[in-house]
Amino acid sequence: MSSIEVKNLSFSYRLQSTFLRNVSFEVKQGAFLSIVGPNGAGKTTLLNLLCGLLMPKAGSIKIDAVHIESYSIKKLAQKVAVVRQEFVPVFDFTVTEVVSMARAPYLGTFGFESKDDRKTVAEALEMTETKQFASRPLAQLSGGERQRVFIARAIAADSPILLLDEPTNFLDLKHQVGIYDLLKVAQLEKNKTIVAVTHDINLAAQYCDETLLLGTNGNYSYGCPEDIFSPEQIEKVFGVSTFTGKVGREKFFIPLGKFAKDRGQIKKELHNS
């Protein structure tokens, strides 16, 4: 069963040319899709369309076979949880308070959590290993910890779909891998459908089942990462040549800078191989 179904989707902001043109793809329940592409290609816009923040100009989006327009804000929040780019709230909310907010679409009139709600929150804290700083204010955490907290919140929302906007931004290597591991666990253990916008082609290639590569000119390619990520394709879309390594099924892309110390040498070796 397909969890997200996008057909001929087009979108443009006012006074701008269309930049998502006739995009179609499908994400099955329990699959992991990565959306990659250069800045300004419309990755975050696509994410905002998938969570109902923006309305398509043409085409359709279906969540669990129902048109996204027919969901109320509350019902949609029960289907789709979003992790946005890193930020610190104005007021000093603690980790538990932030994660508890995920239960908002399930609360009664006065908005207090039930025992079950609190249990769901505790499980999410446990799973994301954020329990040890549960009572600390969000502002006192490191970037990596904070990102885990927002993923904990998305998991506490108990929604079948998880959308993430550049979840590994500003994180060091350890935490980048940590976040992807966590997402993989959520995918496999809780059968979540995961859609992540990312700049990290290498981790995306390792972890995702499918990839949507958006170009700046409205072109896109969609398929499994092994097919989508090729040196030619990446050079075409990003305008950067890469050194590509291969170990088993995994491919690794390292960008080549124009002023790299030994660019000539690398180019030659690339040519020979």
Place this chain on the structure above:
Amino acid sequence: MGVCTSVGTQKISLAKVFNGPGDMPGSNIDYEIFVIRLRRVVLAGLVGAALACSGVVLQAILRNPLADPYILGISSGAGLGAIVAILSGISWTFWGGSAITAFAFTGSVATVWLVWFIGHFTGKSQVTSLLLAGVVVNAFFSAVIMFLTSIAKSEQLRWTVYWLMGSITDKEPLVLWISGVCITAGVVALFVVCYKLNALTLGDEQARGLGIDPAKTRLVAFGFAAFVTAIAVSLSGLIGFVGLIIPHGVRLVFGPDHRQLLPVSALIGGAFLVIADTLARTIFGQEQLPVGVITAIVGGPFFLVLLAKYSRRVSWLK
């Protein structure tokens, strides 16, 4: 805690005036004074609770810890209404309320509507445009108030200044009942949206992702906050700082969860104004100070500490 404080205050003030509380009805003059005093305490409690709640809500919807109930022009609107009533010398009463009360209420409600209207139709970023609209309308009406003050006669001037400083004065029981019911209803209505305010402080996109309609929540919260503020202001004039320092003090101690912040702020706000009013009427014996002076004198230093704290926090993040 708030209730205890207010009771305690009452006892202290009673003890000062009487030799023991005059609790028997009848020809007991002490009892008459007691009733008047009680009415004042109730009024101060109501106004304090309303201002504190409104401050909590406005700080949440504007996502600005320095917002207060007057930031969106309610004060200048009410002030303009009051000064018009004072200058024109209208003396009729309205449901037991004076013309000043009625005019101030009308003025504040009209201004709030104006600010919302301008803010809603000018900007994409609703919060910023709302703030800007509030500041501009505030500045404009303040200028009009200054103009009217400059042409006022001396007796009118004294009244105007007294009103603008904010003071708790005796009101008819009917006025108290009506405003008491309205403020309580408003606070309860605000309490219902508290969990939505939590999400709203994270930003519109976040709130939406949590299943909360930001525009609708903001409209409801703003509407009720403006309503209770308008009532409070029209009863007592411009009592400053309650709506700013109480939410902050409570947030420091109890955290930012609005489901707790709002009711506690209501209690503490009410208690704070009861104490401030008690000070205002006792500190110089017969001579009564406007309570706004007391709250500002206590509030001013607090506000500075707050500013220091916030600038430090900013430097941590960098």
